[in-house]
Amino acid sequence: MKYTAGQAAKAVGVSKATITRALQNGKISGSKDDxxxxxxxxxxxHRVFPAVAHEPPAPHTMKQSAPPDKPNETETLELENQMLREALSEARQERDRWHQIAERLSLAPPTAAPNLSVSGRGFWSRLLGKAN
Incomplete structure (x- = not known):
């Protein structure tokens, strides 16, 4: 059974946009249907994104939860981790783009440099027109 982008996002715990971006960048392969x-x-x-461990359903007991104004620390860390992974991915893409530019420039033919050589005569002899 194949995943849709939404199902894939839920399976690995990332956003649908992250999945479609990975597909467009070629990190993972997929095909579009009709x-x-x-x-x-x-x-x-799962070659690129690890599966999210699904917890078994908990028995109907009351759990003490975090106050609504303070997010769960694990969720915060997971969100920060995901944001850092995306930033790293973007930085790698930028690095690769600059690397390609540098390669193109290093392979470009050199431009002719102007001839800056001096005849070997000193300033005063050139000024007064004296030959060596």
């Missing part, structure tokens, strides 16, 4: 929806093989998805 309706334009992505079809992603689970093995291909």
């Amino acid at each position: 309706s334009g929806a992505w079809n992603i093989d689970p093995a291909e998805l």
Whole structure:
């Protein structure tokens, strides 16, 4: 069974935009069906993104939760981790782009430099027109 972009995002705990960006950048492969929806093989998805561990349903007991104004520390760290991964990915793309530019410039033919050589005569002899 293949994932859609939304199902893939839920399976690995990232946003749908992250999945579609990975597809467009070639990090993961997938194909589009006739309706334009992505079809992603689970093995291909989990090659790049680890699966999210799903917790078994908890018994109906009351749990003490964090206050609503203070987010769960684990969720905060996971969000920060995801943002850092995306920033790293963007930095790598930028690095690769600059590397390609540098390669093109290093392979370009050198431009002719102006001839800056001096005849070997001193200033006063050139000024007064004296020959060596």
